[in-house]
Amino acid sequence: MDFNTRCIHGSKDKYDTTGAVSVPIFQSATFSHPGVGESTGYDYARLQNPTREYLEKTVAGLECGCDAMAFSTGMAATATLMEVFSPGDHLICSYDLYGGSHRLFNHISVKNGLLFDFADTADISAVKNLIRPETKAVFIETPTNPMMQVTDIEEMAKLCKKHSLLLIVDNTFLTPYFQKPLLLGADVVIHSGTKYLGGHNDTLAGFLIVADKELAERMRFIYKTTGACLSAFDSWLLIRSIKTLPVRMERQQETAMKIAQWLTEQKKIKKVYYVGLASHPGIEISKKQSSGFGAMISFETECCDTAVRILERVEIIKYAESLGGVESLITYPMLQTHADIPEEERLAKGINDCLLRFSVGLESAEDIISDLKQAMEG
Numbered sequence: 203m204d205f206n207t208r209c210i211h212g213s214k215d216k217y218d219t220t221g222a223v224s225v226p227i228f229q230s231a232t233f234s235h236p237g238v239g240e241s242t243g244y245d246y247a248r249l250q251n252p253t254r255e256y257l258e259k260t261v262a263g264l265e266c267g268c269d270a271m272a273f274s275t276g277m278a279a280t281a282t283l284m285e286v287f288s289p290g291d292h293l294i295c296s297y298d299l300y301g302g303s304h305r306l307f308n309h310i311s312v313k314n315g316l317l318f319d320f321a322d323t324a325d326i327s328a329v330k331n332l333i334r335p336e337t338k339a340v341f342i343e344t345p346t347n348p349m350m351q352v353t354d355i356e357e358m359a360k361l362c363k364k365h366s367l368l369l370i371v372d373n374t375f376l377t378p379y380f381q382k383p384l385l386l387g388a389d390v391v392i393h394s395g396t397k398y399l400g401g402h403n404d405t406l407a408g409f410l411i412v413a414d415k416e417l418a419e420r421m422r423f424i425y426k427t428t429g430a431c432l433s434a435f436d437s438w439l440l441i442r443s444i445k446t447l448p449v450r451m452e453r454q455q456e457t458a459m460k461i462a463q464w465l466t467e468q469k470k471i472k473k474v475y476y477v478g479l480a481s482h483p484g485i486e487i488s489k490k491q492s493s494g495f496g497a498m499i500s501f502e503t504e505c506c507d508t509a510v511r512i513l514e515r516v517e518i519i520k521y522a523e524s525l526g527g528v529e530s531l532i533t534y535p536m537l538q539t540h541a542d543i544p545e546e547e548r549l550a551k552g553i554n555d556c557l558l559r560f561s562v563g564l565e566s567a568e569d570i571i572s573d574l575k576q577a578m579e580g
């Protein structure tokens with residue numbers, strides 16, 4: 203089945219006998235047993251729920267994994283994944299990473315005995331140099347948040363295979379519509395389903411998709427035991443959203459390209475970070491491993507005043523955290539998503555008081571541009 207069709211018809215399994223075209227919301231915490239020692243396949247909703255299962259099968263299919271687990275948030279997915287590791291295990295992560303993942307690793311996972319090193323994962327040799335006998339995994343985002351650095355997934359997967367490390371890819375920014383890390387050799391894909399998969403800025407969700415059956419079984423055991431599962435209703439919202447994932451991604455990307463180009467021509471804008479611009483250092487790797495550049499743009503204004511002015515004066519665009527939805531959102535990484543990162547480290551990454559991160563929504567490019575224009579100049 204083609205990707206577009208899979209988004210609509212997800213899983214072939216039938217969960218309903220009425221012919222309902224929309225998957226029913228099974229709002230049931232528990233399921234009765236037909237006989238002693240017998241099960242309908244559903245026992246208790248933390249373990250299985252038919253609506254969530256439909257969603258999980260759909261997402262596993264889209265990412266080409268053997269299993270997918272739906273979580274209440276993206277962070278719940280990452281935190282649950284950390285349970286496969288043991289005290290003393292060492293992980294190498296992208297230097298430029300979603301702020302919440304940083305907070306989890308540095309403030310919670312370390313307390314549980316996990317060890318972390320951060321590297322510019324766009325540079326494979328930088329990762330190679332950090333590998334030691336305790337190293338168990340490499341955790342990357344590509345493109346990264348918010349600096350849009352691109353890592354060669356296939357090359358990283360080769361390095362990981364050689365050293366028996368798990369390669370974990372946070373695929374939130376591109377979604378399987380544009381990039382399928384498991385087909386490039388990654389072992390686990392993470393999503394904040396809150397972003398493009400949910401796509402409407404109205405639902406929190408997260409996913410783990412696993413390539414290998416054995417690891418999937420271990421993850422399932424942890425998942426059903428720790429319990430950060432997605433509710434039936436939110437699962438249904440995600441099923442509904444994924445049906446339009448391809449058209450949303452296409453249009454949002456098309457608009458992002460126009461806006462990125464327009465930004466490069468503005469005197470008050472110093473730098474534009476968008477993977478689809480010819481000047482972006484990661485464009486060639488991106489073309490090799492992804493079928494699109496996505497719709498996330500970061501840009502640096504010529505002074506802090508302009509950045510603040512944009513945030514305070516935009517009207518159609520909302521000054522809010524999050525990304526990937528139909529509404530365009532602009533955020534201030536320094537104060538929001540990356541506030542917990544020590545200043546020196548943050549500045550070294552380029553996250554300064556002039557940097558804004560822009561998630562392009564489904565409004566018209568013309569309206570978005572005139573909103574940015576009036577905010578900058580007004």
Ligand SMILES: *Cc1c(COP(=O)(O)O)cnc(C)c1O
Pocket residue numbers: 275276277278300302303343347372374375393394395396397406407408525
């Ligand atoms: C938002 C986000 C997360 C965390 O997801 P939540 O659903 O907010 O918990 C993880 N990774 C990336 C890249 C994100 O943008």
